[in-house]
Amino acid sequence: MSKPSPTNAPTRVGLIGFGCVGQGLYDILQRHPEAGFTVARIAVKNPTKLRPLPAERFEFHADDLLNDPTLDLLVEVIDDADEAFRLVSQALRQGRRVVTANKAMVARHLPELIALQRAFGGVLLYEAAVCGSIPVIRTIDSYFAQEPLVQVSGIFNGSSNYVLTRMREDHSDYAEALAEAQAQGFAETDPTLDMAAFDPRSKAVILAAHACGLLLDPDDVLNLGIENVSAADIRYAAERGQKLKVVASLQPLPGGGATVYVTPQLVDADSPLYAVEREFNGVVVEAEFAGQHFWRGRGAGGHPTGSAVLADLVALRHGFRYAYAKLPLEAPQAAEAPDLELEVYLRSAPAELRRALGLTDVSEQLSAPGFTYDYAVGYVRLGQLHRYRDALRAGGTFVARTGRVRPVVAQPAPQLETALAAS
Numbered sequence: 001m002s003k004p005s006p007t008n009a010p011t012r013v014g015l016i017g018f019g020c021v022g023q024g025l026y027d028i029l030q031r032h033p034e035a036g037f038t039v040a041r042i043a044v045k046n047p048t049k050l051r052p053l054p055a056e057r058f059e060f061h062a063d064d065l066l067n068d069p070t071l072d073l074l075v076e077v078i079d080d081a082d083e084a085f086r087l088v089s090q091a092l093r094q095g096r097r098v099v100t101a102n103k104a105m106v107a108r109h110l111p112e113l114i115a116l117q118r119a120f121g122g123v124l125l126y127e128a129a130v131c132g133s134i135p136v137i138r139t140i141d142s143y144f145a146q147e148p149l150v151q152v153s154g155i156f157n158g159s160s161n162y163v164l165t166r167m168r169e170d171h172s173d174y175a176e177a178l179a180e181a182q183a184q185g186f187a188e189t190d191p192t193l194d195m196a197a198f199d200p201r202s203k204a205v206i207l208a209a210h211a212c213g214l215l216l217d218p219d220d221v222l223n224l225g226i227e228n229v230s231a232a233d234i235r236y237a238a239e240r241g242q243k244l245k246v247v248a249s250l251q252p253l254p255g256g257g258a259t260v261y262v263t264p265q266l267v268d269a270d271s272p273l274y275a276v277e278r279e280f281n282g283v284v285v286e287a288e289f290a291g292q293h294f295w296r297g298r299g300a301g302g303h304p305t306g307s308a309v310l311a312d313l314v315a316l317r318h319g320f321r322y323a324y325a326k327l328p329l330e331a332p333q334a335a336e337a338p339d340l341e342l343e344v345y346l347r348s349a350p351a352e353l354r355r356a357l358g359l360t361d362v363s364e365q366l367s368a369p370g371f372t373y374d375y376a377v378g379y380v381r382l383g384q385l386h387r388y389r390d391a392l393r394a395g396g397t398f399v400a401r402t403g404r405v406r407p408v409v410a411q412p413a414p415q416l417e418t419a420l421a422a423s
């Protein structure tokens with residue numbers, strides 16, 4: 001660990017939030033005093049909660065920490081995205097240096113957060129918000145600041161990866177594997193954010209700013225999850241020597257813009273992501289000159305996430321800030337990405353929905369009266385998947401990309417209403 005010079009007093013940290021991440025960071029800093037940080041003040045929410053430290057260490061008004069000029073750095077690790085945005089934006093307005101782990105907040109408000117840093121001179125770092133301890137943001141932002149990236153992809157959510165791994169290992173169903181993940185602490189009581197791929201979508205949106213120079217509205221990015229996955233889908237993959245993984249994909253386009261989506265994907269054995277199992281995350285960065293890089297690591301948990309927060313604290317002490325080198329200063333939004341056709345495995349899609357999606361070039365299909373397992377493999381426009389995402393989720397349909405992508409063959413996209421009328 002980097003040591004402060006002997007003449008320097010420890011850097012005073014104001015810690016807002018003392019849950020899984022806050023305690024993980026606190027423990028790391030206690031174990032390594034030579035790192036030169038002291039947690040000077042801790043703000044939490046609930047005054048009656050039992051704590052692992054003496055009661056006098058805690059206070060209940062985070063704004064008091066913002067207003068304390070003796071605190072050198074602030075760490076925001078609370079579980080309330082709206083309040084986190086209020087606190088972080090207020091701190092940036094005061095020109096302060098802040099670390100956050102809140103991916104939902106950063107993904108939703110990145111344009112304002114960047115503008116506040118530029119206007120008031122504060123700094124915000126958020127390595128812990130994407131894939132925990134895997135140092136992907138800073139590497140893409142700094143090391144690959146100038147080199148064009150061909151693709152960034154990865155498994156950005158450990159909870160859904162754990163469920164998929166257990167389903168394959170145990171030949172169990174989704175509900176069973178999810179219950180086990182929840183019992184092991186790898187999945188939240190409300191699993192929607194993780195299983196429906198909202199969480200990895202936030203991470204993809206954050207990476208898009210650094211990797212593609214694109215500030216995306218999370219709602220504009222397709223996210224399909226695994227709530228409808230079945231043992232039959234896992235078997236389908238296994239019979240072909242593949243595994244099902246929820247894969248985020250960011251592909252910068254040569255003329256500006258990028259295509260970004262997060263969906264289940266049938267992953268081949270020669271992909272580095274194939275071996276990323278259980279709660280682990282994996283990131284593949286493919287750069288024009290450096291070629292392919294791959295990281296596998298822990299995407300969550302007190303210590304791994306605390307490790308990323310510590311790395312940001314050290315970086316702040318050294319005067320680091322993100323370069324956002326690929327982000328245009330004046331015109332923040334790059335050109336809109338053209339639509340693409342993705343080859344997908346589509347299981348249990350009602351006939352009208354399948355027509356509405358406009359599945360073409362079907363290369364494989366199985367459907368027989370009386371069978372509950374029916375599927376087809378064919379091409380679908382990315383825009384149509386996005387448009388009917390909620391219908392797919394509600395209808396019990398499972399969709400996985402095969403990984404094959406092609407430009408759209410020009411023809412108007414079908415409408416659900418038209419398809420329904422035709423059925």
Ligand SMILES: NC(=O)c1ccc[n+]([C@@H]2O[C@H](COP(=O)([O-])OP(=O)(O)OC[C@H]3O[C@@H](n4cnc5c(N)ncnc54)[C@H](OP(=O)(O)O)[C@@H]3O)[C@@H](O)[C@H]2O)c1
Pocket residue numbers: 016017018019020021022043044045046047049062077078079080083101102103104128129132299300301302305
């Ligand atoms: N857990 C992970 O592995 C992980 C990984 C990557 C990123 N993150 C992100 O890190 C953040 C924290 O996650 P976590 O798992 O540590 O959450 P957590 O265990 O639920 O803890 C949340 C903490 O925030 C405090 N808090 C909530 N509202 C507050 C407020 N208005 N003022 C002050 N404190 C407040 C809570 O106070 P009380 O103690 O009084 O309830 C609690 O100490 C989230 O944004 C999460 O998405 C977590």
